Each structure stands twice: as structure tokens, then as C-alpha cells.
Amino acid sequence: MTIFHVGIDLGTSRTTLTTSTGQRLTTMSCVGYPKDVISQKRLKKDHLLGAEALNNRLSLNLIWPLADGVMREDALSVASTKLILQDIIAQALPEKSANDQIYAAIGVPAQASISNKKALITLSQGLVDKILVVSEPFAVAYSIDRFDECLIVDIGAGTTDLCRMHGSMPDAxxxxxxxxxxxxxxxxxxQAILHKFxxxxxxxxxxxxxxxxxGFVYDVSEPVLVKLTEQGIPKEYDITDVLRASCLKLTDPISQAVQQLVGSFDPxxxxxxxxxxxxxxxxxxxxxxxxAIEKSLGAYGGxxxxxxxxxxxxxxxGALKMCVEMPEDYWENL
Ligand SMILES: Nc1ncnc2c1ncn2[C@@H]1O[C@H](COP(=O)(O)OP(=O)(O)O)[C@@H](O)[C@H]1O
Ligand SMILES: [Mg+2]
Structure with a gap:
């Protein structure tokens, strides 16, 4: 019997997997289901995953089960999450035989690691033999060996997850x-581009x-000219200012959250x-x-x-590393 260790990052838009056998895979965290009998006939499948689903999105209902940073717990979303995990694990470990075991550490958005932990453990039954559900930013800290005082800011698609590290397990x-x-x-x-053009x-x-x-967030940049169409006619548009202004709207709220976590910490x-x-x-x-984040932290003391x-x-x-190193009592046996 062989034990395979896998680290999974189940993100709002992308799922990546790293194995103890040296595999690295990535896919989109979405599942597409045929919209009607015609699409079913054409695609000849019950569901499509990842890039294949995106490429055929016009004939599919696309489900992004973690898009909001928590896993939706309706039956379809839970089944979709299971399909995503099942597929990426099967791709990564084609050599696995029936009596081999899989130990998986799964990083999910911070909020999902708190509110969906049980559902994630339940849906993993039959896919893996032991499971550890952790928050993504904690997995990031683990990957770079930062357990001392630091603050991880994981900017994903659906959510930005922040996690304060202080030499022990982070809590809520x-x-x-x-x-x-x-x-x-x-x-x-x-919205900004449509407002201007x-x-x-x-x-x-x-x-x-x-x-x-x-995309950029510094003060000066070369002009950004992009080719877009108006009624099918292509033309170049200068979007330098709107692009910068939009990108900056991301950094200010992140800096505020950083400051809140700093301000409520041991002085x-x-x-x-x-x-x-x-x-x-x-x-x-x-x-x-x-x-840009550094600069906006200036207002709070740098x-x-x-x-x-x-x-x-x-x-x-980071999840894989945890998978190999975490002692027995942190795991859930399935
Ligand atoms: N070069 C880049 N500049 C800005 N944003 C990017 C860049 N590359 C990827 N992204 C964005 O990062 C997000 C995906 O990040 P990821 O960490 O994979 O998300 P998640 O963990 O939520 O699935 C997407 O919104 C994507 O457009
Ligand atoms: Mg992520």
C-alpha cells in the first residue's frame, strides 16, 4: 500500500493541486451542465469541467460553487465541488490502485474554512482517506515557512483573505x-471603460x-492602448487613466483591513x-x-x-507541506 499526500488549493476561481509524487495541476473551479437537450446531444456529457466548461459556456449552466468565498451548500453546488476535487485528484494520481490511500490537505477561502468545514469533510468521503481543511492564507504562510508575526493577504478572484500569523494556529x-x-x-x-467609451x-x-x-497601480505609466470594437469595428482606445483608477479601488479597502488586523493585535x-x-x-x-498597499498604509503609520x-x-x-508535517490529531479520518 502506498500513501499519497496531496495539497489542494480550492480557490474561488482556480483550483491547484501539488502531490508528493511531484505533480502540479491547475484547473478552473467551475462545472458546466448542458442547458437543454440540444446541448446535451452536442456535448454528449452530463457535465464539463474547468477550461472545457468555459470554452463551451454558451451551451452550459456554469456553476462556480465557491465564487462568494463560501461554498454554497445546495445539492448542485456540493456535487460540483466534489466533481472538481474528484477530477483533479484522479488526473494527478493515475497510478493509484484500490488499496492505496490519499491524505489531502485542502486550503479554502478563510470564511469557507470556518463555515463549510463539515460539508467539505462530508463531500470528500470516498475521494480521500484523511483530510485537513485549512484556510488558504494559512497554507500560503506555511509554504514560505512564516509562522512568526506576519500578515498574509491572499488576493483571489472572489475574495481577498487576510490572516494574521503569530507563531501558533490562527483562529477566527x-x-x-x-x-x-x-x-x-x-x-x-x-463600468469605467463603458463610462468613457x-x-x-x-x-x-x-x-x-x-x-x-x-493592470497597474503606480503613479506614472506608459499609455495603455487596447484594441476594442464598436459594432464590430476594431479601434485603439487609451484606457490608461480608467485602468489605474479602477485598480487603485482595490488597494484602499485592503489596506484598511490590514490596519484593522494590526490595530487589534498585541501592541x-x-x-x-x-x-x-x-x-x-x-x-x-x-x-x-x-x-501601492505600502503607500496607503502610510496613512496608518507605514x-x-x-x-x-x-x-x-x-x-x-503549503497545503502539501502541512499534509506531510501535521500530527495525527489535526486530521479527520474518513
Ligand atoms: N497579472 C495579473 N494582474 C492582475 N490580476 C491578476 C493577474 N493574474 C491573475 N489575476 C487575477 O487573480 C484572480 C485569481 O487569483 P487566484 O489566486 O487564482 O484566485 P482564487 O484563489 O480566488 O481562485 C483573478 O481575478 C485573476 O484575474
Ligand atoms: Mg486563492
């Missing part, structure tokens, strides 16, 4: 979940591409906390975000902010 008071995250920024940017044609995918390629350690803010998640790739190296995998790498 140490964590905050904000909805100021990637999807919020996409929304702001869509009311007739351009935008989709969520176009906005996301623009944000990920050009002897507040200085250390504020000077050790670590930004992770897809949002940490926004150009200049570390400096601070020092850095971004993690491996924004994509650090959550699942």
Missing part, C-alpha cells in the same frame, strides 16, 4: 474575508485579459506585523501592488509589503 479573530478582489476589479473596470463591446473575458496584461508586536505584510494570490501579480514568488502554486505547496 485572526482572519478577514473581503469581497474586494479580482472580480470586483473586473466589475469596476468594465459607452459603445465599446466588452465581455468578462476581454476585461480579464486587459487587467492581467496591463508590542504591531510594528513587526505591519512591517511583514505578504501578498499572495493571482491579485499579487497586479503591477505595483506591493508599493509598513512594509512584499509579494510571494510563486503566486499560482504557493497555496497548494
Amino acid at each position: 479573530d485572526d482572519q478577514r474575508t473581503l469581497t474586494y478582489a479580482g472580480n470586483f476589479l473586473d466589475n469596476e473596470l468594465t 459607452p459603445k465599446v463591446q466588452l465581455t468578462p473575458q476581454i476585461i480579464k485579459r486587459i487587467k492581467e496584461k496591463h 508590542d508586536f504591531q510594528e513587526k506585523l505591519r512591517n511583514n505584510v505578504i501578498v499572495a494570490g493571482g491579485g499579487s501579480r497586479l503591477k505595483g501592488i506591493d508599493n 509598513g512594509s509589503v512584499t509579494c510571494v514568488q510563486d503566486a499560482e502554486y504557493c497555496g497548494s505547496v
Whole structure:
């Protein structure tokens, strides 16, 4: 019998997995179900996952079970979460035989780790043999060996999760979940572009591409010119100002939350906390975000902010590490 250890980061938009056998996988946290008999006939499947679901989204009802930072607990959402986990685990461990065992540590949005823990454990029955549910920012801290006083800010799509580390297990008071995250920024940017250029044609995918390629939060930048269409006719548009203004709307509420977690901490350690803010998640790739958060912390007495190296995998790498190191009594046996 072999025991496989897997670390999973079950995010609002993306799920990544790292195994003790050296596998690394990523998929979108969504499941698509055919809309009607025609789409069922065409797709010849009950459900599609990840990128395949996104590519066929016009004929599917797409379910993002964790989009709001908690897992919706209706039957379809629970079944969808299970399908996402089942599929990514099966892909990562094709060599697993019937009597092998899987131990999984799963990082989920901070709020989900508090309110959906039981449901997550229940739905994992039959998929894994032992499970540990942790909050994503804690998994990030674990991946970079930061257990001393520091503050992890994990900027995802649906939520930004903050977690205060202080040398022991963080509890509910140490964590905050904000909805100021990637999807919020996409929304702001869509509205700002439409306000300036009311007739351009935008989709969520176009906005996301623009944000990920050009998004920035520093004072001066080269002009950002993007090609968009108006009634199908392509033209270049200068979106430098609206892009910057939208991106900045993300950093202020995050800095406020950082300050709340610092301000309610043991005064002897507040200085250390504020000077050790670590930004992770897809949002940490926004150009200049570390400096922008640092600058807005200026209003509260300053601070020092850095971004993690491996924004994509650090959550699942941390979960895997926990999986290997956590003592028996932290686990749930299934
Ligand atoms: N270069 C980038 N600049 C700005 N945002 C980015 C960049 N790359 C990814 N993102 C955003 O990060 C978010 C996804 O982050 P991720 O940590 O995967 O989320 P989650 O853990 O919630 O699934 C999305 O909103 C995505 O558009
Ligand atoms: Mg995440």
C-alpha cells in the first residue's frame, strides 16, 4: 500500500493541486451542465469541467460553487465541488490502485474554512482517506515557512483573505474575508471603460485579459492602448487613466483591513506585523501592488509589503507541506 499526500488549493476561481509524487495541476473551479437537450446531444456529457466548461459556456449552466468565498451548500453546488476535487485528484494520481490511500490537505477561502468545514469533510468521503481543511492564507504562510508575526493577504478572484500569523494556529479573530478582489476589479473596470467609451463591446473575458496584461497601480505609466470594437469595428482606445483608477479601488479597502488586523493585535508586536505584510494570490501579480498597499498604509503609520514568488502554486505547496508535517490529531479520518 502506498500513501499519497496531496495539497489542494480550492480557490474561488482556480483550483491547484501539488502531490508528493511531484505533480502540479491547475484547473478552473467551475462545472458546466448542458442547458437543454440540444446541448446535451452536442456535448454528449452530463457535465464539463474547468477550461472545457468555459470554452463551451454558451451551451452550459456554469456553476462556480465557491465564487462568494463560501461554498454554497445546495445539492448542485456540493456535487460540483466534489466533481472538481474528484477530477483533479484522479488526473494527478493515475497510478493509484484500490488499496492505496490519499491524505489531502485542502486550503479554502478563510470564511469557507470556518463555515463549510463539515460539508467539505462530508463531500470528500470516498475521494480521500484523511483530510485537513485549512484556510488558504494559512497554507500560503506555511509554504514560505512564516509562522512568526506576519500578515498574509491572499488576493483571489472572489475574495481577498487576510490572516494574521503569530507563531501558533490562527483562529477566527485572526482572519478577514473581503469581497474586494479580482472580480470586483473586473466589475469596476468594465463600468469605467463603458463610462468613457459607452459603445465599446466588452465581455468578462476581454476585461480579464486587459487587467492581467496591463493592470497597474503606480503613479506614472506608459499609455495603455487596447484594441476594442464598436459594432464590430476594431479601434485603439487609451484606457490608461480608467485602468489605474479602477485598480487603485482595490488597494484602499485592503489596506484598511490590514490596519484593522494590526490595530487589534498585541501592541508590542504591531510594528513587526505591519512591517511583514505578504501578498499572495493571482491579485499579487497586479503591477505595483506591493508599493501601492505600502503607500496607503502610510496613512496608518507605514509598513512594509512584499509579494510571494510563486503566486499560482504557493497555496497548494503549503497545503502539501502541512499534509506531510501535521500530527495525527489535526486530521479527520474518513
Ligand atoms: N497579472 C495579473 N494582474 C492582475 N490580476 C491578476 C493577474 N493574474 C491573475 N489575476 C487575477 O487573480 C484572480 C485569481 O487569483 P487566484 O489566486 O487564482 O484566485 P482564487 O484563489 O480566488 O481562485 C483573478 O481575478 C485573476 O484575474
Ligand atoms: Mg486563492
